[in-house]
Amino acid sequence: xxxxxQPPSMDxxxxxxxxxxxxxxxxxxxxxxxxxxxxxxxxxxxIIHGLKNNETNEMASLIITEDRKSSTLILPHATLRDTAVxxxxxxxxxxxxxxxxxxxxxGTELSVKP
Amino acid sequence: NAGVMQNPRHLVRRRGQEARLRCSxxxxxxxxxxxxxxxxxxxKFMVYLQKENxxxxxxxxxxxxxxEFPKEGPSILRIQQVVRGDSAAYxxxxxxxxxxxxxxxxxxxxxxxxxxxxx
Numbered sequence: 001x002x003x004x005x006q007p008p009s010m011d012x013x014x015x016x017x018x019x020x021x022x023x024x025x026x027x028x029x030x031x032x033x034x035x036x037x038x039x040x041x042x043x044x045x046x047i048i049h050g051l052k053n054n055e056t057n058e059m060a061s062l063i064i065t066e067d068r069k070s071s072t073l074i075l076p077h078a079t080l081r082d083t084a085v086x087x088x089x090x091x092x093x094x095x096x097x098x099x100x101x102x103x104x105x106x107g108t109e110l111s112v113k114p
Numbered sequence: 115n116a117g118v119m120q121n122p123r124h125l126v127r128r129r130g131q132e133a134r135l136r137c138s139x140x141x142x143x144x145x146x147x148x149x150x151x152x153x154x155x156x157x158k159f160m161v162y163l164q165k166e167n168x169x170x171x172x173x174x175x176x177x178x179x180x181x182e183f184p185k186e187g188p189s190i191l192r193i194q195q196v197v198r199g200d201s202a203a204y205x206x207x208x209x210x211x212x213x214x215x216x217x218x219x220x221x222x223x224x225x226x227x228x229x230x231x232x233x
Contacts, residue, residue: 034221043118043205043224044157100209101147101159101170102222
């Protein structure tokens with residue numbers, strides 16, 4: 001699985017958009033970009049994933065550059081409850097007998113401030 | 115639809131005892147993963163199981179640790195003769211058994227974790 005690079009920490013004002021960048025310059029053609037977050041010491045929470053098209057769900061938007069070497073997770077209106085460590089992970093899809101583990105880096109610690 | 119369930123949520127053991135951690139996957143999920151998070155460290159993959167099969171155990175310590183996912187019942191992570199260094203949060207995740215759905219991707223959903231403390 002390709003490595004990712006994320007800033008170690010970011011601040012965001014409550015109510016503003018939080019834009020979390022991720023570099024994955026060695027991503028291969030069949031690898032997807034996944035985002036998870038971990039609030040305090042809870043279990044990681046799935047946020048969103050994509051291959052090459054931009055994706056949006058009720059939690060966030062994922063913008064992937066055309067060359068797929070980087071992406072940005074956007075939380076449109078950050079709240080205090082969005083304070084967490086955000087992980088960007090790239091991996092091949094899981095197929096039978098071909099693994100599927102997630103490799104977590106250090107992530108970005110997002111602090112949403114009032 | 116209930117999420118991934120883990121029990122116990124907190125477990126205290128003395129050195130040398132055995133620890134058994136249970137994970138019930140989401141309904142319909144037949145893939146289970148175990149991860150460990152040591153204090154002040156990141157999440158590390160341990161093992162990936164399907165029903166009655168271990169698919170990838172590349173992250174499991176060579177000794178004292180074992181995992182199973184029987185045909186019926188929860189997945190079990192077993193740690194024999196625990197030591198203080200085993201103190202950590204252990205997370206279980208599950209995913210669907212899917213071939214090529216939504217482009218062949220899968221999503222792992224995590225449980226709340228079991229916090230093991232070894233005295």
